Amino acid sequence: MRTARPVGLLLSAAAVVLWAFGVTVLQPLTEPIGPWSERLPGNNAYWARDLRFMAIMAVAVGLVLAGRGQLRWSRSAVLLGGCWVAADVAIDRVDPIGVRATVLLAVGGCAVLGALAATLWWRERRAPSAQGGEAPSAAERRTLTGAACVAGVLTLVAAGIESPTDREPELHQGALATAALLVVLAVGAALAAAPARTRARVGLAAGLAVAAMVGVGLVRAVAPGTRLLPETALGAVLLTGVTVLAWDWPGGRPIWRHHALAALAALLGPVAFLLATAIPMMFLLPIGATFTELAGNSPINAADSDLLVSLCGLLSGLAMALLLARPAVTDRR
Known part of the structure; x- marks a missing residue:
């Protein structure tokens, strides 16, 4: 897909702006005033940190899309994401x-971002034999589909993110903007993973993006604590749509029985994987507390949990990628 590179870089740049906004505008809203124990923050207090981390992950997914799933671009995207979190x-x-x-x-x-993209493009130009044709290779298609799965699961996390009060207007604005960006990345990566960009796939991509955007809005409209059902439905629609976009259509039509199985995985998988990653982090691996300490922020109240939901979303997205990043028919036999 010829437009993958400019679209991916543009979306990565938008994620950078979201990250900067999160650092300077959203994060100060979550900082508690005073070191007294009765003022220590509680569950979901550092929601701005999770939105920032998901914006960083969006930067990486955008780079994977810009590189059309090529190994050099994908490795650089992962390395950049890790360094960006440290920064x-x-x-x-x-x-x-x-x-x-x-x-x-x-x-x-x-x-x-621009310097890295320019360096990768320059190295790509110096090795023309390594460049692929218009259609991505099998490995590149799997990488792009996996990136779409990661962005899809992160969409659920961003759409459902909460704060202790859930009354901050900036919370809803940040969650909507981050989730919307991740929707576009998921759909774009899935379309780039397709063996050919036909009119039917482009129309399906547009419809899926609109449906997912509406789903994100509906999730935010539901009261906190009751968002599980709409989040599950959003994940099922978005991730199933990713498979329909990215997977092969033998004879010009999807193999619907394969997508039915994918829909079942998309319905049950994200919630199951999110729980499977969240529970150990709450009781065994204090990763969120470590990040809080490194950033010099006040610790979470001992009665609550400092859960890094963005990391849960990333790991769950990678798990879903193992299930669904099988775009070729031969991968699913």
Whole structure:
């Protein structure tokens, strides 16, 4: 897909802007005032951190899309994401705030993204024999489909994210913007994974994006604590749509029995994997508390859990990729 590169880079740049906004505008809203124990934050207090981390993951997915699933671009995307998280923690300790800080972080982040993309493009041009044709290879299709699955599961996490009060207007704005960006990335990566971009697939991609956007809005409209059912439905629609877009259509038509099995996995898998990753993090692996300490923020109240839901979403997305990133018919035999 010829438009994959500019679209992927544009979406990555949008994710950079979201990240900068999260650092300088959203994060200060979650900082507790005073070190007293009765003022220590509770569950979901650092929701801005999770939105920022998901924006960083969106940067990486956008790079995978821009590279059309090529190994060099995908490896660089993962490395950039890890380094960006480390930089985020260091920047969080400084507590930047204000329009000037937002602009500086956004411009600096886009400069890093542009420099990396230019380097990868230059190396690609120097090795023309390594470039693929218009259609992605089997490995590249699996990578793109896997990236779409990761973005799809992260969409559910972003759409359902909560705060202790859930009354901050910035929470809803940030969640909607992040989830919408992830929807576009999921649909774009799935379409790029298709063996050919036909009119039917493009129309399906547009319809899926609209349906998923509406689903995100419906999830946010539901009261906190009762979002499980709409989130499950959103995941089923989005991830099943990813398979219909990305998988082979022998004879010009999808193999519906395969997509029926994919729909079952999309219905049950995300929630199951999110629970399977969240429970160990709550009781055995204090990863969220470690990030809180590294960033110099107040610890979560001992009666509550410092859960890094963005990491749960990433791991669950990778697990769903193992199930659904099988775009070729031979992969599913």
